[in-house]
Amino acid sequence: MQKFVIQGGRHLEGEISVQGAKNSALPIAAAALLCDGTSCLENCPRLSDVFAACKILTNLGCRCSISGNIVTVDAHGMHSSEIPEQFMCEMRSSIIFLGAVLGRMGSCTLGYPGGCELGPRPINLHLQALRRMGVKIREENGILHCTTPVGLHGARIHLQFPSVGATENILLAAVTAKGETTISNAAREPEIIDLARFLRRCGAVIAGEGTGTITVSGVAQLHGCTYPIMPDRIVAATWLAAAAAVGGVLRLRHVCPADMESILAVFEEMNCRISTGEDSICFHAGTPLYAVRTLKTMPYPGFPTDAQAILMAALCRAKGTSVIEETIFENRFRHVDALVRMGADIRTAGRAAIVNGVQELHGAAVEATDLRGGAAMLIAGLCAAGETVITEIHHIDRGYDSPEQVLRSVGAEIIRT
Numbered sequence: 001m002q003k004f005v006i007q008g009g010r011h012l013e014g015e016i017s018v019q020g021a022k023n024s025a026l027p028i029a030a031a032a033l034l035c036d037g038t039s040c041l042e043n044c045p046r047l048s049d050v051f052a053a054c055k056i057l058t059n060l061g062c063r064c065s066i067s068g069n070i071v072t073v074d075a076h077g078m079h080s081s082e083i084p085e086q087f088m089c090e091m092r093s094s095i096i097f098l099g100a101v102l103g104r105m106g107s108c109t110l111g112y113p114g115g116c117e118l119g120p121r122p123i124n125l126h127l128q129a130l131r132r133m134g135v136k137i138r139e140e141n142g143i144l145h146c147t148t149p150v151g152l153h154g155a156r157i158h159l160q161f162p163s164v165g166a167t168e169n170i171l172l173a174a175v176t177a178k179g180e181t182t183i184s185n186a187a188r189e190p191e192i193i194d195l196a197r198f199l200r201r202c203g204a205v206i207a208g209e210g211t212g213t214i215t216v217s218g219v220a221q222l223h224g225c226t227y228p229i230m231p232d233r234i235v236a237a238t239w240l241a242a243a244a245a246v247g248g249v250l251r252l253r254h255v256c257p258a259d260m261e262s263i264l265a266v267f268e269e270m271n272c273r274i275s276t277g278e279d280s281i282c283f284h285a286g287t288p289l290y291a292v293r294t295l296k297t298m299p300y301p302g303f304p305t306d307a308q309a310i311l312m313a314a315l316c317r318a319k320g321t322s323v324i325e326e327t328i329f330e331n332r333f334r335h336v337d338a339l340v341r342m343g344a345d346i347r348t349a350g351r352a353a354i355v356n357g358v359q360e361l362h363g364a365a366v367e368a369t370d371l372r373g374g375a376a377m378l379i380a381g382l383c384a385a386g387e388t389v390i391t392e393i394h395h396i397d398r399g400y401d402s403p404e405q406v407l408r409s410v411g412a413e414i415i416r417t
């Protein structure tokens, strides 16, 4: 079992090139199976979730190879429409393969994704939308059997909530469906824009991505292309939160500041100084660091739920009291116990957490509870006095490509053992 061992208190200084976005690479890898020919995805992060997506593609009969940061998918030989249950368990976001497999094969059998460490993860919005597009769904012992007796067709779909996963599944099903699909109250996350751009480069006809209304006109066939995955805004936020917590000056390259406005505004409120270029951020940690009044997670362009734990870790040492409200997931404060064990003063009540800044955190032995919760523990460990040991780091490896190497390159003392 691997773990991270951190000696806290080292200021961070230097330059980091930000990895490609997991939440864009996964749906785009799924989209590649719709293409006739080979797709070449550049700037793919090397993560266990990306490896899991490749295993799913291979299992479906595609040829998928990884070389450095390039994932190549040749969907020519795809012969199966079944995603075995073990893959659904390994990666909850495997559900985004549903729309793509339906588009390519006209049917899909997959395990029903259960709850996860963040609480229940329903897919009712995905299924309701697909039904409107001609999909018949039968559930048997937790397995979903999806078929399209008369083919997939376009539909007008209104999402009750701008779900990221549901928007992606509808897009993937719609690009080769017959006729036009309109999604209203669609998710506006930058990763949706990246998926739409990839699909358009493959020949899809899509308009309105990044707004609440997306229109897709189905085409008969897509072709492969070469596409660079966008930078990961949550990973970028993690490195900035680490610098804010421990102090120092960081320059991020290969980042898109325009996608991070709600996050950068919080750092500014915390007294950090930020200047941005088109694809770079120069960041000076605030001295002192101030608490924020209220930080509420919301769909994009609001503050992202994925950055909640990370900012909470940085706020543990900020002067004053911060209130954090989690509106997206029911169970996203599992990192709080570990932070408290390290000396943080945090109280939770339902979906709110109240963080009173303390002078110092101290090192401790903690277990990563989930991906971003684990990242919060990394940040706390970097600024805590003494040694922190983090176990269950497979959670962190789902979303961070060699985080110990990145952090060491800017002065942190962290090893993986």
Ligand code: UD1
Pocket: 023, 120, 121, 122, 123, 124, 125, 126, 127, 161, 162, 163, 164, 165, 166, 189, 298, 299, 300, 304, 305, 306, 327, 328, 329, 330
């Ligand atoms: C969510 C986040 C996304 C993040 C990802 C991984 C939002 C809006 N989405 O995406 O930014 O990268 O987790 O942490 O912040 N829901 C339903 N029925 C459905 C689908 C969703 O009720 O069919 C509810 C969920 O219970 C949850 C909310 O909608 O409360 C967020 O859903 P959604 O955006 O679909 O989640 P992900 O796609 O996993």
